[in-house]
Each structure stands twice: as C-alpha cells, then as structure tokens.
Amino acid sequence: MEIRIIKGNIISAPEFGKLDITENGYLIAAEGKIRGIYQKVPQEYAEHPIEDYGDALVMQSFADMHLHAPQYPMLGMGMDMPLLDWLNTYTFPTEACFKDNEFARKTYHRLAQELAAKGTTRVCMFSSIHREATLILMEELENAGITGYVGKVNMDRNGGKDYQETTEESISETIKWLDECNFEHIKPMLTPRFTPACTDELMQELGRIAKEKNLPIQSHLSENTGELALVKQLHPDCDQYWETYEKYGLWNDRTLMAHCVWSDESERKAIRDAGVWTVHCAASNENLVSGYAPVRRMLDEGLNVVLGSDIAGGDHLSMFKNITAAIRASKARRIMDDWKTDFLTVEEAFYLSTSAAAPFFGEKPGFAPGNSLHAIVVEDESLPMVRPLSVEERFERCVYRREHGAMLAVYSEGKKIYG
C-alpha cells in the first residue's frame, strides 16, 4: 500500500471562515486518500519515509471552477474593453485559432504545466468549439496531473463568421466528442457558451444530452448589464436570465454558473433552490467593469459559491491572486452597500477557493479523511521580521504575496505533480 507522509505546518479550511492548523504536523495519505492529520506519526506508519518540508506551509490545493483554456494566449490584453466588444475583438478571434491542433497542443501543454506549478489541481474549464482541440486539452491536463471537468464549447449564433458552428455541427460534434472522451481524472461537462450564443434548438438538445448521459453543465449567468439586455431581447418569454437555462433542463445541482454579478434576490433564490453553483470571478469582473457580485449576501442566503480565475477576463491563473481579488471585490461591495455587508476575510476567501468546491467533486471540506490528497507546500517569503510570525500571519502573507518560486510541491489525487 502506497503511504505518503507529508511534514510541515498543516493548514486547511474545514469550515467557512475557520482554519485548522497543526504546527509541525503530519498529513498522511494511503493509496492517494487522506487518512488524517497527526501531531506524531502513528505507529502503523512508522516504517514509511517522511517527506519533510520543515517549517513550510502545507495547505489544500486550489479548485479553479471557471476558466477558458483557449484564452490563455490573450492574458492581460484588451482590459480596457467592455464584455461584448472584448469578446468580438479579442476572444473569438483567439479561440478560433484552436482549429489548429498543433497550436492547441503547444498552448495547452504550457497551460497544464502552469496550472500544476501554481497549485491548481482541480478545474472546471471551457475549451473552444473544436472537438479535437478539446480532446488535446483533456489529455494535456490529465498528463499534468490536473483533475476535473472540461467542456467543448457550444455556440451556434453571435460568434462572428470565423467562430461559430451550425446547430447540427454543434450537436454532432458534441456527441462525437463525448464518445471519444476516455480519461481517468478529466471528465466531460456540457458547455453552452451562454444564452446569447446558443439557439433554442441547441439548448434543447444539450438539455436532452445532459439528462440522457447524466452530465454536469457549465455556462455564464448575469455577468454584465449589456448581456442582460441582449438575453431579454432573445427570450422575451423569460422574466429572468436563469429561466433561459431552466427551460431547457440545464439548471440543476450539477450546473455551474459563472459570475451572477447582477442576479437579484429572485434569481438568487432560483439558484439556491436548484442547488446551482455560483462561480465568483472577481478579477474578471473588475477588469471588464462588469460589477461586483453580492457574494456575502449569496453566502448568507445559502448559495454554493466557489471561485474562478476566468482567464482571460481575469488576468492571472494563480488562485492566490484570485483569492485576494475576491477579498478586494468584497471590500468594494461593502462600500457600495453603504458599509452594511462584511467583506470576505482571508480565511473565508481561501475556503471558497478550496473546500467550497469539494462537494462538487464528491468530497468533504478540508483535509477530511477519505478525501483524495490535493495539497500544496509553500515556502515563506524571506522578508526581514521584527518578531516570529504565527502560522496564521504567515498564511495571510502567503495568500497576499506568494508568487513564482513559492511552491515547493503540489500534490493531486495523491501524486506529486510539481516540485
């Protein structure tokens, strides 16, 4: 039996807003599954070697629950544009290039390596409309040790002439893609881009496939006011944006909806009642001036909230940066709410980027026994100190400041995938 014993300061978020810290502790896994966190190595594991990271911080690794793989080449560009212009000027032309399998291979290989190096071990990811490139993406992620879901994008309207499918193609390519998916840790997820990009016929068929094959679904919801107006125009029969997904069977407790910036109380109730997952993408929402999602309110109302980098609306893959973006956005929101809503603390935002997504993958929050081992080991910054720092302080500094070179190791599904 493969036993892994990781020594360091073990930090996890078993509950929203709470850290569990074991200083100089041992995180032990057997066959890739966590056994527990211990202050001393139990007798039964005494024969096994210890991976000793000394005084380093051992934390849960990240789940990036919304990002666009084919937008990786356009990171940090076009940030002065509003959503719909940005899509037409940068996004669609960039995604269209992934009809070239060789380019896709090169780009996705690099993306997968960077995700591993940054400690993101679970993803829910949009590919492009291309079936072959989507399979390449899945293979590259699998090879890099990343786990989770990937979706071939469906879009049969409003994409421009160089980046759109016919309804028939979209459906037949999706079915073919689903038949060809055969990976251990990367699974398919249905991915209608968003209502403005999908005809009713396509949505209907995707709803049917989702049900027939029991597949999870990801899309976008209420990101931007211009988008809301467009959806209203396309679906005069629907009072609210969410109904355009619900009416085609794309609205359930395995549905991820990115953004939900403008979801009002009634839409939030529909999200909660269906158990739909809200993916908060703060950096992207800031960059594209989409608005500030009422995350504190969502959490108080009992919605499932997780985090996404949303590259390339977001400008960085690192989930440390996306955690601080979520904190910042919640502080802006606090001011907009006339100081009536609390901002997210570091512990809370860390939870959203780790434990909050665990149930989506059938697991428990924190380093719970039975969970697959997903962990990062982070080295402290070497700044001069006026006194010894507590592990909590080191954790906060790490979230705010750690960048390249900070990761000593990354573990995914019990395997060391980086370091």
Added chain:
Amino acid sequence: MEIRIIKGNIISAPEFGKLDITENGYLIAAEGKIRGIYQKVPQEYAEHPIEDYGDALVMQSFADMHLHAPQYPMLGMGMDMPLLDWLNTYTFPTEACFKDNEFARKTYHRLAQELAAKGTTRVCMFSSIHREATLILMEELENAGITGYVGKVNMDRNGGKDYQETTEESISETIKWLDECNFEHIKPMLTPRFTPACTDELMQELGRIAKEKNLPIQSHLSENTGELALVKQLHPDCDQYWETYEKYGLWNDRTLMAHCVWSDESERKAIRDAGVWTVHCAASNENLVSGYAPVRRMLDEGLNVVLGSDIAGGDHLSMFKNITAAIRASKARRIMDDWKTDFLTVEEAFYLSTSAAAPFFGEKPGFAPGNSLHAIVVEDESLPMVRPLSVEERFERCVYRREHGAMLAVYSEGKKIYG
C-alpha cells in the same frame, strides 16, 4: 563624455493618456541626461557601443511617491483591519523596532535592492521617528542608486507608549537629522505623520523649519472616515482636514498629500489652488477599505495626481501592480459614480506612475531631452501567441502581468543600477 545608447522598443508617456513608441529605436543619453530618441544612431554617436536589448520594451522607470520604509517587514499582514486599528496593532509596533540600527541596516538594504530590481528609481518615502535609522535608509537608497526624498517621521501624540516622541525631541532630532543629511541623490523632506499624530506646537515648528530651510513636505490627508472624525475633534476650528496643514505653513506646491480619498470638491479646490500633490494609493485604499479616491474627477479639475505603493497598506512594491490597482480602483469608482466617470486606461495610469511625478523632481514628462535617464528594460512574457502582438499590446500585457525576472535592466540618473 559618457554616452549611453540603449536599443529596443522605446515607450514613454509624454502626455497624459498618450504613449510615444519608437520601434527598434535608440534612447541616447550623455553624462546621464537624455539627448533624444532616434530611429537611427546619429553620426556623432557612431563610435559609441550600443546596449542592445533586441525586441525588449524600454520604458520610463517608476516614481513611488508614497511608501513607508519601516513597514516593509509587515507586508501582506493585518489586511482585515481598518486603518486606525491596523496602525496600533501592526504598524506602530513594527516601526518602533527601527530604533535598532542593525535591524534597520539589514531591512533597508533589502528594501533598496528590491526597489531597484522592480524599476522604482524615484521615491518620496516615510522613515520612522528614528533619526539614525532614517540616515541609514537614505544611505542604503543612495547606494542602490535610488533617488528622491526621505523623511524622518514626526509624531508626538497618539502613537502609543513605545512609539512616540516628545514635542521637544521631535523638533531637536529633526534639526539634527537635517544637519546630518548629506547625500547626492536622496534629499530630506519634512514628514509630520498626519494631523492626529502631531500636536499644534509640533506642526507650527515644522512649518517654520520648512520655510526656513525651503524643504518639501509629505503627509496624509482624508484617507478614512474614522480619521476624518478624529481630526474634526482635534481641530474644531478647522472646517476641513486640509486646513490643519495650511494653518501651520505646511500646504504648498512642494507638499505631497497621500490618499485624499474623502477630499470633497471644496478640499480638492484647496489642493489645486495651492498646487499640492495628491498621491493616489489604490492598493492600500482597497486593502484597508478606506474608499475609492475620485481620481478622474481630480484630474479633470486640474489636480496633480501621482501614484504611491503605500506599503504596507499596499501589499506590493512593484509599480506595475500599483498601476493595475489604480485602474481597478477607477473601475470601481466608475460603478459607484453610476457609470458617469471614465476609468483610467493603461496609458493614463502608466503616466501617473512615471511622467506625472517628473515636475516634482524638476523634470519634463516622458523621455524629454534634458531629463535624467530613468528607464527600465522589460522582457516579454513567453506565452504562446496566435499572431504577432503590437508594441501597445505588449505594453499592456507587461503592465498587467510582469513580475519577477521580467526586468532586464534598470537605469537611474544615467547609471545602470540593476541587470
């Protein structure tokens, strides 16, 4: 005569919102002063060697116009606290440690090296209340090739028992410090911490010294609503916060005021009329939930606006990060202003971090002939590309994404100080 010829894609901001780009150009300086930007090397310089950076970006280096050197050891900590609590819990105890000269030497050496490595070649910086540590800071900056101003902090109230001077000490130590300052590129600047920390008597005396010795002044203004209430209580005779500086002769066109988040139209008019400089510290204001300065409005009204990292309220020294923080803050402000004010573009925010500060140092915006050579050379990111990028696009990506390892060289006052 010492001639320097730097080859690359030369980018500067000669006007607010405008970039001047010379692709594959030559930036030439003689005896540390810029001669011009050329598409070909003029005959008169033909004999001199070329520092060829190939396709890299050659830009103006940064001016960080507000930061606290002794807060360097507490970067990225206590970010969940409001200003006044944060000062008492983290800041004052940390600054108090700089009575230890050896610790000051070690910390300030590292800070000066990091500033150079990050391309910040001009600063206006707060030290602590300690005269000796302030001289150490100035020496370390000078040795690292950084230029600008440093101030020994004055505070004779509200600092807590371990971090405060008597009025007499504050004045006598300041005079002694001024007598001992003897550096080529780092000059002294009077630095009353802020009104809540300085008695009327101290302020009066500092105003007298400023006038007598013709010294520039730096302090804080209207950062936080709690602070505003405290100032009102301390100065019931003053209608507005700015008047507490003006009445002691600390309010003129060589005065830098950090923050000005809550400066209303009337206070902004007082700032403009006196030619006072507003230092916008977006990251700090976000972290401490101070609020969002109305930067667009300030610019439209004709105020001098420059940028500051404000470490350790700000969490990063890199001015690239502080530029994007200023952009983000202006986007939040746009939403708060009901979409009526424009956000800062990348070009505009870059100008604020470079050229906007030039007149404070007696220079012209951009790489103007006659200016001292202050420049950085930045390598592009190696992300896969779908097409060749324009220099403008590469510039934007660089501002949003460049981090460690990106700087190929940094020049300050004509000398290469990094790379």
